[in-house]
Amino acid sequence: MTQSEIREEKESSRAHLLRAAAELMTERRSIEVSLSDIAQRAQLNSALVKYYFGNKDGLLLTLMQEVLSAGVEQLNGLLAMDLPILDKIRIHVNAITATYFRYPFINRLIHVNMAKPDAVTKVAKSITRPLADAHRSLLEDGVAQGVLKPVDPMMFHLILMGACDQLFFGQNVLRHAFDVEEIDEELRRNYTRTLLDILLHGIVVTND
């Protein structure tokens, strides 16, 4: 094998393990998957997990970072586009809830990793900070254009992320408090629309 073939095979084993973990967690609706199940699904030796990620926690953290980094990149691409600022905000908020919906394990992974001091520092640097920077730039553009009111960017970031998170966090609560058995695409879409209406225009009736 040439050097580049070796690199490709390496990348593909790494990617196979990540995809296998994602598939299993989606199918089982749980992040409780064993290393050997992941290796078996990827048709690879479980020792490779150690090689690429250190251990299972490392694999799950990497998976979470890859899913969320893709979102951050997408947002930066969106920011550079020639679109009205409110459309950018609508597309972005929709992308956040779509990510939670498409990767049903991501919310749980975020919560678990937030409870681990090492993981939190990595997530803060690789995800939260770039995401919050993009939010700040979005808000600044909107203010410069006279479309948005000045808002503290850190607080806007926390309010937006918390509101998106809450639909998916504790889905058992939805079941027992609101008789919602499952979050389907319609609920996700309605939630996103309601959140955007509130974020952009508030709940108070204006006489205009």
Next chain:
Amino acid sequence: MTQSEIREEKESSRAHLLRAAAELMTERRSIEVSLSDIAQRAQLNSALVKYYFGNKDGLLLTLMQEVLSAGVEQLNGLLAMDLPILDKIRIHVNAITATYFRYPFINRLIHVNMAKPDAVTKVAKSITRPLADAHRSLLEDGVAQGVLKPVDPMMFHLILMGACDQLFFGQNVLRHAFDVEEIDEELRRNYTRTLLDILLHGIVVTND
């Protein structure tokens, strides 16, 4: 001892254990406290924990429910008061962030209990449902008075609770992504004000 003296002593041992757990978790900034530490702080035998709460998890769930039920009761009291609806919303949202701030362990307890199927069903029935009912009634009053736009009450509930939660959830992220070492009363107040501005009036500039 008379029957009522026995009842009083029982109630006070139970309350002492809950208070001791709350004190220790606040002092240590962690919910990792041992049964024997709790018992020692309460100057009671640790067997009483089993007697009153089943086990430590039961004690922590009860503590969480008592803190949050007090908030639900307060909200119901507020709803019955003769005050403008927007003042009620302001007072209520301030009370939520004040509860998180006053009980620094409550956010962590909520997240841990949300991951436990038994605890979630209890929390959904005793806390989430009454709180969401109160939010619905607040929104309905506002709509009836022509002050608020119609908003889906479940979604409003999730958006509000998620936004309040996010400041306190993952405080390590605040440190590493925003250089905020600690949530102090000033930050709590500013966050609450920003959240209320957004919830009530949105971030879009209106020309009125």
